[in-house]
Amino acid sequence: MKILVCITNVPDTTAKISFTDNDTKFNKAGVQYIIGPYDDYALARAVELKEKLGGTITVLNVGEAESDPQIRKALAIGADDAIRVNCDPQDSYFTAAQIAAIAKEGGYDLILMGRESIDFNSGVVHSLVGEMLGIPSFSPVMKLDIEGSTAKFAREIEGGKENLEASLPLVLGCQEPIAEWKIPNMRGIMTARTKPLKVVEPVAVDELATLDKYTLPAPKGACKMIPADQAETLISLLKTEAKVL
Amino acid sequence: MSILIFVELDNGSIKKTSLEAIAYGAEIAKVKGTTATVLAIGNAETSELASAGAYGASKVLHANAPELATENAMAYASVLAAAVQQEGAEVVILPKSGLCDSMGARAAAKLGASIVSGVTELPDLTDGFKVKRSIYTGKAFATVAVKGAIKILGIKKNAIEAIAGSGSAEVVGFSPALGSGDFVAKVISQEKASGELSLTEADIVVSGGRGMKGPEHWQPLLDLAQSLGAATGCSKPVSDLDWRPHHEHIGQTGIKVAPNLYIACGISGAIQHLAGVNSSKVIVAINKDPEAPFFKAADYGIVGDVFDILPRLTKAVKESK
Ligand SMILES: Cc1cc2nc3c(=O)[nH]c(=O)nc-3n(C[C@H](O)[C@H](O)[C@H](O)COP(=O)(O)OP(=O)(O)OC[C@H]3O[C@@H](n4cnc5c(N)ncnc54)[C@H](O)[C@@H]3O)c2cc1C
Ligand SMILES: Cc1cc2nc3c(=O)[nH]c(=O)nc-3n(C[C@H](O)[C@H](O)[C@H](O)COP(=O)(O)OP(=O)(O)OC[C@H]3O[C@@H](n4cnc5c(N)ncnc54)[C@H](O)[C@@H]3O)c2cc1C
Numbered sequence: 001m002k003i004l005v006c007i008t009n010v011p012d013t014t015a016k017i018s019f020t021d022n023d024t025k026f027n028k029a030g031v032q033y034i035i036g037p038y039d040d041y042a043l044a045r046a047v048e049l050k051e052k053l054g055g056t057i058t059v060l061n062v063g064e065a066e067s068d069p070q071i072r073k074a075l076a077i078g079a080d081d082a083i084r085v086n087c088d089p090q091d092s093y094f095t096a097a098q099i100a101a102i103a104k105e106g107g108y109d110l111i112l113m114g115r116e117s118i119d120f121n122s123g124v125v126h127s128l129v130g131e132m133l134g135i136p137s138f139s140p141v142m143k144l145d146i147e148g149s150t151a152k153f154a155r156e157i158e159g160g161k162e163n164l165e166a167s168l169p170l171v172l173g174c175q176e177p178i179a180e181w182k183i184p185n186m187r188g189i190m191t192a193r194t195k196p197l198k199v200v201e202p203v204a205v206d207e208l209a210t211l212d213k214y215t216l217p218a219p220k221g222a223c224k225m226i227p228a229d230q231a232e233t234l235i236s237l238l239k240t241e242a243k244v245l
Numbered sequence: 246m247s248i249l250i251f252v253e254l255d256n257g258s259i260k261k262t263s264l265e266a267i268a269y270g271a272e273i274a275k276v277k278g279t280t281a282t283v284l285a286i287g288n289a290e291t292s293e294l295a296s297a298g299a300y301g302a303s304k305v306l307h308a309n310a311p312e313l314a315t316e317n318a319m320a321y322a323s324v325l326a327a328a329v330q331q332e333g334a335e336v337v338i339l340p341k342s343g344l345c346d347s348m349g350a351r352a353a354a355k356l357g358a359s360i361v362s363g364v365t366e367l368p369d370l371t372d373g374f375k376v377k378r379s380i381y382t383g384k385a386f387a388t389v390a391v392k393g394a395i396k397i398l399g400i401k402k403n404a405i406e407a408i409a410g411s412g413s414a415e416v417v418g419f420s421p422a423l424g425s426g427d428f429v430a431k432v433i434s435q436e437k438a439s440g441e442l443s444l445t446e447a448d449i450v451v452s453g454g455r456g457m458k459g460p461e462h463w464q465p466l467l468d469l470a471q472s473l474g475a476a477t478g479c480s481k482p483v484s485d486l487d488w489r490p491h492h493e494h495i496g497q498t499g500i501k502v503a504p505n506l507y508i509a510c511g512i513s514g515a516i517q518h519l520a521g522v523n524s525s526k527v528i529v530a531i532n533k534d535p536e537a538p539f540f541k542a543a544d545y546g547i548v549g550d551v552f553d554i555l556p557r558l559t560k561a562v563k564e565s566k
Contacts, residue, residue, distance in 0.1 A: 013497050013517045017384045037498050092360055093353065115343075118497065120380050120387075122362040122399075123343065124350035127318065131354035136319060136429055139347055142491065152433075156343070157316070158445070159492055160437035166430040176498060177491065208359040212375060212388040217523075223530070223540045228549030232561040234529065237545065239565065242527045244449075244506040245473070 001055030001146070003046045004108040006099055006125070007074055008036035008117045009067035019214045026214070035070045037181075038114025042172075044179035045144055046112050047078035053146060056080045058106065062089045062098045068197065076184030076192035087202040090211050092120070096128030097205040103133055108169060110151070115140035115173040126173035136166055139173025248274040248281045249334035250302065251325055251349075253342060257289040261446055262340040264300055264407040269400050270338040271301025272367055282306060283414065284328045286313050286321055291416045298414035300407055306332075306419035312428060316344055320427035322351030327421035329356060329395060341399040342445065349397050359393030364400045382497055382520035401524065402445070402503040444493065447476035449506045450525075452495055454480040454518075456511020456532065456551055460488040465555035466510055472562040478502065480512050496521035510551045514539025531555070 011017070012032040020027045035043070046057050057079040061067045064086065071082045083102055089095040103111055116123035123139065130137025142161065143154035149168050154161045156175065184192070226234050238245045250270035252263035259267075267283060274281040283297045283305040294305045308324045325348055329337060337358070339345035346362055353360035361378055365386065369375040374391045379401055391398075444450060451470040457463060470477045477493060484494035495502055497517035503524035510531050512518060519542050522528065530539035531547045531554050540546045547554055 011381070013520070017381045019385075092350070092362070096350075096354070118382060120363075121382055121501075122360075123346040124353075124360055124362055127322075127347040127350035128354045128360070130319075131322070131351040134426075136426075137347065137351070138318075138430070140343060156492060157435070157437065158343075158443055159441050160435065160490075161492070162435045163433040164430045165433055177485075206357070206393075208357075208391075208393040209361055210390045210392065212390050214380075215377075215386045215388070217384070217386070220542060221544070223543045223546045225540075225546045225548065228547055228554065231547050231549065231554045231557050234545060234547065235558060235561040235565055238506065238527070238529075242506075242544065244527045245562075245565075 001049070001053050001110070002106065002108045003049065003055060003057045004060055004103060004106060004111045005039070005043045005046045005057060005074070005079065006060045006111070006113045007039040007043065007070065008114070008119065009033050009061060009063050009070045010036045010117060010119045013037065013118065017216070023213045023215065033066070033070060035074060036114050036118055038116060038118070038175055040181050041176055041178050042112035042114055042174040043074055043077055043079065044182045045174060047182060048179055049146060050078065058083060058108070060099060060102055061085070062087065062095050064088055071197060072192050073184060075195045075197070076188040077182045078188065081195055082197040084197065084199050085202050086199050091209045092122045092124045093128060093208045094205045096125045096132060098202050099125065099129050100132035101203045103129065110146070110168060111171040113171065113173050115175045123173070126171050130171040133171070135169050135171060137171040137173070138164065140175040141172045142175055142178055144172065144174070144178055246277070246335045247279050247332050248277070248336045248338065249284060249329055249332055250281060250338045251284050251345065252297065253340060253344065254285060254287050254289050255443070258293055259285070259297065260340070261407070262342070262402050265402065265405055266338045266340045266400055267297050267300040267302050268407040269367065269405045270336070272405065273336055274301070276370055280304070282332050282334070284308070284325060284419070286324055288314060294416045295413045298412040299409040301410070302414045305414045305416045307416055308419045308421070310420060310423060312423055315432065317427065318344055318347035319351060320423060322348040322355065323424060323427055324419070324421055325349070325352040326355040328419060335395055337395065337397040339397070339399050341401050345399055349399055353397050356395050357393065358395035358397050359391045360397045361389055361391055362399035364398045365404050367405060379524070382501070383523040384520065403524070438490070442476035444476045444478055444495070444500055444502055448504055449473050449475035450478050450502050450504045451475045451508045451510065452478035452480070452512060453483060453489070453510045454512030455482050457483070457488070462552070463489070465552060465559070469508070469555050469559045469562070472559045480518050509539055509543070510555060512539060513537050514542055
């Protein structure tokens with residue numbers, strides 16, 4: 001069983017978002033980076049599947065050298081080796097084309113991703129990669145088991161879930177409760193230092209979308225407090241003032 | 246050149262977010278001096294589909310092969326790509342949803358098209374084709390120059406107001422060849438809450454956190470939701486604890502909602518929760534702790550005990566009707 005797990009290097013969920021260089025660059029000062037939370041679920045499930053079925057896990061990131069600490073963390077959690085495509089990805093299609101190029105060479109049985117990145121929130125890279133490789137893709141997957149060459153999995157649908165079966169190879173976009181996030185242990189951290197991390201250059205892709213500038217939402221006005229003993233007035237305020245009822 | 250809009254159907258009716266997608270596509274068509282065509286997949290009455298005309302569409306392609314009756318992003322992507330080619334569409338609009346992101350992406354890979362998901366406004370066509378999209382889970386926006394010959398946009402709820410005018414669209418059958426490769430997954434079963442309002446479509450959402458104390462105490466919240474015609478949601482710990490089903494989990498790692506009114510009951514307002522609700526028009530927070538962070542993100546706040554406040558609000562709603 002060969003598993004490829006694709007991880008993003010993203011600002012921590014509590015990071016304060018601001019921009020520099022005339023609002024054309026994300027302000028990285030003081031920002032803590034993490035493995036994308038959904039990607040972390042994918043990785044955790046990959047480690048569990050490997051424990052059960054054997055095989056190898058490769059982690060892949062399309063990003064610059066500053067992703068390396070997160071890649072090392074993924075190796076410490078249980079991946080065997082890593083590949084980083086050395087570039088600053090700014091577009092879903094570009095990112096997917098890089099992942100597809102690596103996947104074509106690797107011949108993976110299972111490609112696990114998060115349901116979406118938490119910086120761009122597109123939720124499209126898994127489906128793009130699936131189509132580029134000519135294999136099925138499913139998202140968001142909340143349960144996954146492998147029996148022989150068949151994946152048995154559950155996908156969240158509006159208002160519920162759907163249980164599915166399909167033959168490998170597959171691309172899956174994962175979310176909880178597929179597994180619990182894993183914390184690396186001391187042994188993992190020690191061995192991660194010597195696990196191979198291969199850095200490769202990107203393949204050429206037509207430029208389909210580029211970033212112009214960033215903006216922040218308008219600041220929220222003050223909250224109007226209603227005394228608890230007059231709670232009922234909220235309903236009339238929502239009607240006449242906010243006009244949402 | 247034309248504009249193609251994919252609409253999602255819910256029991257044969259065009260969803261509200263899809264009506265917004267039609268209005269969005271029709272507006273671009275107007276500026277570009279071309280027509281807006283709708284693609285609908287699955288069962289629906291012709292009269293319902295023709296109503297897309299009231300939002301600016303001139304034609305509806307209706308793909309209704311039996312194999313397409315259940316949602317299948319891969320098959321739907323093939324149908325979408327075929328429609329793009331038949332119509333010579335250069336701009337493709339989809340409402341943002343899990344299905345649409347997946348099918349839009351697979352269609353983009355088939356067509357070599359640009360794909361931008363999470364668009365919040367009409368495009369700026371004065372200098373190329375630029376769109377504003379939501380990033381960092383609603384905490385910022387990016388303006389993106391879209392450069393592909395074919396552009397696929399996933400638009401967020403409230404990107405435009407859908408106002409019904411007059412007019413009726415011509416509905417024509419659409420039956421592209423379907424490849425077996427799109428039907429490789431076997432659906433074993435579906436577990437779907439029936440008769441529940443969709444969280445992402447709802448105009449009002451009433452949501453509960455750990456302050457609701459336990460699943461057996463949810464009734465006051467459900468009562469308020471029912472009186473308002475609202476969908477119900479919850480915080481992550483609440484679904485982690487199995488107090489409420491997972492598909493109600495709202496936030497950074499759950500569903501992102503954008504209703505007109507979001508009422509948070511006993512939710513502290515952690516940044517990861519706010520990430521899923523910050524696109525709401527009006528936010529109400531009810532919390533017994535005056536220091537709860539939710540009050541900083543809310544428009545209206547009540548410091549009080551949910552078990553006292555909620556029944557009184559329900560009563561006030563009923564009396565105001
Ligand atoms: C200005 C800017 C700077 C950026 N800098 C970096 C950076 O330094 N390092 C970096 O890693 N990324 C960087 N990114 C890329 C960003 O994190 C996303 O990976 C990329 O934009 C795709 O986003 P998406 O919303 O389309 O992904 P989605 O479609 O939402 O992602 C779905 C899944 O695809 C996989 N995936 C997505 N992107 C990648 C990726 N880049 N590598 C591996 N797997 C991926 C993940 O499993 C993810 O959960 C940057 C983006 C921008 C705009
Ligand atoms: C990577 C990551 C992703 C996350 N994603 C999400 C996410 O998607 N969604 C999400 O919700 N969380 C998410 N979280 C968790 C988040 O940080 C918070 O822990 C969570 O939102 C807290 O839930 P809560 O407000 O229900 O509970 P608590 O923080 O325990 O708050 C309960 C609140 O109820 C109030 N209260 C108690 N009793 C009453 C009463 N009788 N009447 C009125 N008020 C009362 C309390 O004052 C308190 O403010 C994430 C965390 C991480 C690290």
